[in-house]
Amino acid sequence: MAKLTAIPYRRQADYLTLRQISEEFNIPLGTLRVWGSLRKFPLYKINNGRIRVHREEFSEWINKFYIKPINADSQNFRDE
Secondary structure (H helix, E strand, O other), X not given: OOOEEEOOOOOHHHEEOHHHHHHHHOOOHHHHHHXXXXXXXXXXXXXXXXXXXXXXXXXXXXXXXXXXXXXXXXXXXXXX
């Protein structure tokens, strides 16, 4: 479970709101809010208490769960 921490010094443009993450990765905002409340991915709190997500960290996290579909045409299946 990811921990909510203070935002480390990096380029500010690399940190996105949940809404921006939702649009960029095509994930419903409600789903991100639930995952965020459960600390499923790395979150950062900025000065005014708002939450930000580092684009690259989120991308790495979400790609752990991506399963590449098998293309049946490229497999050697025999009809038996």
